[in-house]
Amino acid sequence: MHRLRPPDRPASARWRRWTARYGFPSAAVALASAWLYQPRTTTQGAIATALALAAVATFVATMPAGRSRRSSTAEHTIRDAVVTVVDADPDPAGAAPSDTYELRVFGVSVLVRVRADWEGQPSVPYVHIEHQADRPRLLLVEVDNDGESEHR
Structure with missing residues (x-):
């Protein structure tokens, strides 16, 4: 599951408050003593x-x-599939404002969550598909009944 924080994302307000209230003072006292x-x-x-x-x-x-x-x-196994659900990030500026759902089956991983903001539109569904199988490398994907597209 992809949980990497984009490098340009600023530190959350929770961490800035903690740094000012406890982090710097505690570190200064420990080091000075x-x-x-x-x-x-x-x-x-x-x-x-x-x-x-x-x-x-x-x-x-x-x-x-x-x-x-x-x-x-939470992870659930249903026949050959594994469904994993990760709680949303409680920080409003966090990486995942919604719960994240991942389905792994037949060598394919499908991750679904909501992005907080995408080009000015709030709460946009985000779908990530990763083909994890060695063979076959052909992956057929169809979105909104708009016909299949091949991915190799």
Whole structure:
């Protein structure tokens, strides 16, 4: 299933907010306590270590969940076919504003989802067909009863 983020897509607002509120401050405290502060006693060393660990724990605990941790994926096998459903990206600026459905059967993968915006039109259905079989390489596709087209 294709889940790659386009390289020109800007960071989401959720990640920008997290970076400003927790990411930079936590990283700064952890690095400063480890690199800049020079404890003179064992107690001061323990305090510096605890402070650095607390900053790292805050950094990790507050990080927005990525799609792989947050999404729910369901996979169903029906005879020779496998249908996979992946939940929509909860971020409005995310890669997949709708659930994504993938059907794999006979060496062909058909992925269907909604694109948020396509040349000014919102919520456009998107279909991706990938021929995964070695043989035969001929793939016949018909869209809207408009006749078959051959793909090799």
